[in-house]
Amino acid sequence: MLASTLMLIALLCAGVLITPPYAEMSPGPTVNTLGESSGEPVLEISGHKTYPTSGHLNMTTVRVTGADYRMNLVEVVYGWLAHDSVVVPHDTLYPGGKTEEQSTQENAEEFSQSQESAKVAALGELGIPVKSRVVVSTVVKDSPAEGRLHAGDVIKAVDGTAVKEPTDVAKLVTRHKPGEDVVFTIVPAKDAAAAEKAGKALTGSEKVTITTRKASDDDRAVVGIQAGTDHTFPFDIDIKLADVGGPSAGLMFSLGIVDKLTPGSMTGGKFVAGTGTIDDKGKVGPIGGITMKLVGARQAGAEYFLTPAENCASAAADTPAGLTLVKVKTIDDATKALEKIRTGDTAALPGCATK
Known part of the structure; x- marks a missing residue:
């Protein structure tokens, strides 16, 4: 008896003291993009007519343990056994020793970009034009472009060739060999x-000549900038949501904007949740933590879940009872699915399969 008791105590102590390299994911809060958060509307539109909405278009989140938090063995085992959490290798969430501060900053940047893309996609779905231009997003420290180009500069052309997309910039620069000059036509x-x-x-532009150098990982010519897109919207769309990061709310933000800008309720009063990144053209992309988002959505009361096509198989393998998965590839797919939900034609909804 004494030996068994001592062994049990030793095992318990080991379970508490041993810290395997794992992190935990669990369902986070869900927020109705048609409603309020912290007493303020999540979506606020001014300068354009808006319409009353009803029901829910909830974005979903995942909670994760911090980069500096080390789970003990007891917590890891409990996480493996629990249905409402997932234990993953620590490097899955924080690759390359990424700190919590770095992860938070990266998530904030992705969240900001997802809001811009959500606005563009929503207005594109409604046929409302948005002016866009290619800009310098970032300038790498100690690169040839440092001090010559600046974040926010509008890139009109490279070597006299007009640019329409951010990817055009890299293509034109890499036509050169390292050490050659490349000419940017910009508006400061x-x-x-x-x-x-x-x-x-x-109006007005200036030419900036920069000597390229060899990339650090291959033989490409680079100047040390990241090109992006800046948009000018025809009216104000403000997305207010604190303590949320990452790009996965893009789809639900865009649908909330469409609902507020069109007569009638897109949901018909139903509780719809979902997830998915979105780009300027309205394409829906995959996200992480899908099973935890399903659990969180169902716990909040969701009946339908808009699911990125690339996440469908894993979502279908572990769907909470009472939640109907709806496969979407674009914002147009999502609006058509909402129409079916609103009219009760749910048998025609595109579902998810495990294969």
């Missing part, structure tokens, strides 16, 4: 901001 950020504030078209 301050001039572009002034023109936008005044509601005027961009």
